[in-house]
Amino acid sequence: MTKADIVKEISSKTGIEKNIVLATVESFMETVKESLANEENVYLRGFGSFILKKRATKTARNISKNTTIIIPEHNIPAFKPAKTFSLSIKK
Numbered sequence: 326m327t328k329a330d331i332v333k334e335i336s337s338k339t340g341i342e343k344n345i346v347l348a349t350v351e352s353f354m355e356t357v358k359e360s361l362a363n364e365e366n367v368y369l370r371g372f373g374s375f376i377l378k379k380r381a382t383k384t385a386r387n388i389s390k391n392t393t394i395i396i397p398e399h400n401i402p403a404f405k406p407a408k409t410f411s412l413s414i415k416k
Contacts, residue, residue, distance in 0.1 A: 361402050373406040 336343045360367050367375040377400040
């Protein structure tokens, strides 16, 4: 399902115009991105959480040059579904 499909579905279920729904969905996604950029997790009860996972510093190899490189510690965005969400999918 794409963003356009989501907007179409919400619009048909609620009767709200597609351009208003699209602006709302875009605003939601931008707010989640900004929160994660500020290292703030986003919790949606009954749905899930958008969280940051820390990746530790690690040593890797560049095989083509046969050199070792250090990958610094960094954050990875992740989604953790709520228990009720997971249970509703496993039917």
